Amino acid sequence: MAHDSIQLPCGGDGACMRCKVTPPTEETLTCSICAAPWHVGCLASKPETLASTLQWHCPDCSGDPLLPPSVATDGSSSELFVAIKAIEADESLTEKEKARKRQELVSGRVEEDGGNGKGESSVLDVLDESLNCSFCMQLPDRPVTTPCGHNFCLKCFQKWIGQGKRTCAKCRSTVPPKMASQPRINSTLVSVIRMAKLSKSNAAAGPLKVFHFIHNQDRPDKAFTTERAQKAGKANAASGKIFVTVPPDHFGPITAENDPDRNQGVLVGECWEDRLECRQWGAHLPHVAGIAGQSNYGAQSVALSGGYEDDEDHGEWFLYTGSGGRDLSGNKRTNKEQSFDQKFEKMNEALRVSCKKGYPVRVVRSHKEKRSSYAPEKGVRYDGVYRIEKCWRKVGIQGFTVCRYLFVRCDNEPAPWTSDEHGDQPRPLPAISELKKATDIFERKESPSWDFDEEGSRWKWKKAPPPSKKPANAADLKEGKRTRKAIRHSRKLSTRERLLKEFGCLICQQVMSLPVTTPCAHNFCKSCFEAAFTGKTAIRERNKGGRTLRSQKNILNCPSCPTDISDFLQDLQVNRELMDVIESLKQKSEENEEPAEEEPMNGLEESTDLGSSDEKTGKKTENVDPKDDLENALPNCEEERTSKRRKVDTAQVGDDDL
């Protein structure tokens, strides 16, 4: 975790890691998110108000999540400051209790929720009771799960690790090095928590908004152009039909109007197998290059694929590196070695134009980015739009100059890794320490074209987007016929049922019993999980096979991904917190047992029945696709999508067709 800030918290011994002094209590400040203590004297900016003191977020945490809107009142923060100190000094309290007390102090309430009487609303309580992160006592933000089955916020966990701890904060089990260095976000929990929150906030309001994670269902009309290309495999394939009708120089989200096939647009969280498939949905058109743009017009999208080691990903914001500086002679497509300096020209200039104008830039993340906690584990995922707030040049890791860009998220839909019900709100820019050594610093002077509209509480175009210079994809215009959208209805599931559905085992697809969570953040029934390894011993002799046999340790892969989880298998721990949640949900579901009216669940064939005379090869029927229902709970997280299964989500009420 490269911390950009030179501000540092106090270490395990209480000494400030920056100035090395152990500050007195009154000079320490505790982060309300990660609970780490900081030396006030070493902070660049101190909270000024009472409220902000109580809700103070440390530089690590505040660089990223929303800061509480700064309160205008000045204040004698001292009293509350003192109150907090008192709590912290109270030896009779456990850390947990302290954290809770702090929270209560801050919020001035004992427990959120309370009201809303209806049984439905208390699903949040169910999660709350079992799943809370023991650092901040909130439902985990970007939840990560230790092999011992305890759930924390990513940031709280990283903070803990950053203090040199290598044990679980809850049970003191050892945290494996891989988990410490590359914690994976547990997407099932992300979805479930968000869903629970949504169900609460929408209890009285309109239909529940669910974020679909839909897999690309069609293949290109013409996947290959030449025999040779076909033979050589996908890497050499022509990219095929573009399904959306936006022009190639379209900026911003792709909306339903431009998605004739599905009429829903490209939603945050959508995943594709590879860059070619991603391209077909228009999220990022170049199938090799990381930047889509034109130097005199702007950049529409970027990919984070781990190709540039200077990149630094913090989720809602990241530092991106320009392209070029590499020797591509010899017919190479990429080259890890940089051999000359980058300049603000071509694609790098295009990015600078988007910065200058404040255009929204679509961002996709690829599984190839291994250093980021926010990368999908497979394929390519659309993560929404970001703005480039500033750019500059600096000497990169390899010693040559690189162009740098600060991307900050500004999308109306929540990012795939948060459980927030809403998208971004304007956030303060993170402090970037490398700016001190930067040259050619460029910041936007004019007001951004894409900006937050306070009235509507949404991001939108404040100035007209630049006129497209290219024709919209004509492929779809040829047949005027609209795809008939499959009608899929199912009986309306209660919130609890839908939540339960999220807890599907990745193997049996039933609601998990005795759930276990792998270090790679996949969830299974304990029995299914174990069954997947029966007959495979932890020790195996490898007499054959071309390789030399080195360690005796068997490589046992997660059933959902290539991660070696043999260590995890050795000491299999049930995720009890998760299990408690499931049990409570089940129990309450049965209690409330309302006979739901069965509605016909019809065919949901995913629309391959294009009205046109397409030579659809009718392939892609690889999946038996058990019509979904509670029993066939398909987890709907992109991280969890392992096969070509299709998510059949039906939560939207008005999703009928023409």
Add this chain to the structure above:
DNA sequence: TACCGTATATTT
């Protein structure tokens, strides 16, 4: 690890 079909921006 080597290698190549492709798409597109930019230059000729």
Add this chain to the structure above:
DNA sequence: AAATATACGGTA
């Protein structure tokens, strides 16, 4: 209009 340069892919 055609040629060239470039690109954070993907596969055997």
